[in-house]
Every structure is written in structure tokens, then in C-alpha cells.
Amino acid sequence: MTQTPAEKTNIAIVRKFFEVGPSKGDLAAAGALLHPGFSLHTPLPTPGPGVEAMKNVIVTCRAAFHDLNVTVDDIMAVEDRVTARFTARGIHKGEFMGLPPTGKAITMTGIEIFRIKDGKIVELWGEVNLMGLMQQLGILPAPA
Numbered sequence: 001m002t003q004t005p006a007e008k009t010n011i012a013i014v015r016k017f018f019e020v021g022p023s024k025g026d027l028a029a030a031g032a033l034l035h036p037g038f039s040l041h042t043p044l045p046t047p048g049p050g051v052e053a054m055k056n057v058i059v060t061c062r063a064a065f066h067d068l069n070v071t072v073d074d075i076m077a078v079e080d081r082v083t084a085r086f087t088a089r090g091i092h093k094g095e096f097m098g099l100p101p102t103g104k105a106i107t108m109t110g111i112e113i114f115r116i117k118d119g120k121i122v123e124l125w126g127e128v129n130l131m132g133l134m135q136q137l138g139i140l141p142a143p144a
Contacts, residue, residue, distance in 0.1 A: 107136070
């Protein structure tokens with residue numbers, strides 16, 4: 001399936017977001033990729049709506065997981081939607097969702113769907129493997 005120029009542009013926007021936001025913590029650069037009417041839909045607790053909620057997620061995750069790096073494993077676009085499967089890696093050195101730091105290395109996977117409008121990310125729906133993360137941190141038992 002051949003991608004349109006708009007779909008290729010949308011993929012580049014999402015790749016850039018992962019690179020500058022979660023991986024580098026550059027809130028200004030990440031914010032510049034978000035539409036003013038941005039809406040976030042994830043299982044992570046986010047105080048407030050919009051762009052500030054996304055910036056808060058980035059700050060919170062980077063504070064909890066030292067050397068956080070997010071790699072895009074798969075990415076595809078159809079019209080204004082971009083879907084990315086990603087892997088986040090870091091070391092749990094700060095509080096996360098009320099859990100004190102464990103010092104353990106983590107690898108967390110997830111899938112996010114982005115909607116692009118006017119060259120900016122206007123919506124993000126995300127699902128992450130929080131159960132796997134809790135098992136890695138020793139909060140839940142690993143499967144037998």
C-alpha cells in the first residue's frame with residue numbers, strides 16, 4: 001500500500017513527537033507539535049486537559065524513569081490517523097503512580113493512535129502495558 005504525501009508527513013510528525021517529547025523531554029518542541037485543541041486519552045493519570053496534560057505526562061514519566069528512551073517499533077498512517085507501536089526503556093529512579101523508586105530497569109510497550117489536523121497532533125489515544133510494568137517493578141507477581 002502506497003502512502004500519500006500527507007500520510008508520510010503525518011508519520012514524520014509523530015516520529016518527531018516521540019523523539020523530542022518522551023525521549024528528550026523537550027517540552028517546547030513537543031508542545032509545538034500539538035494542536036491548541038489537543039486532547040489526550042490514556043490510562044495514565046493526567047491533571048488537566050490539553051497540551052498541558054501531555055507535557056505533564058512527559059515530565060512525570062521522565063522524572064520516574066531515568067534515561068527514558070522511547071523507540072518506535074512500527075508506524076503506519078491512514079489519512080489523518082497515525083498508529084505507532086513503541087517500546088519505552090529506563091530505570092525506575094523516581095515515584096511513579098504512587099510507587100516509590102525501585103532502581104529497576106524497565107521495558108514497557110504500548111500502542112498509540114494519533115489524529116493529525118493542520119500539521120499538528122490534535123488527539124492521542126494510548127494503551128500501555130501497565131501490568132507488565134508492575135510485574136517488572138515487583139508490585140505484581142510475574143506469570144508462572
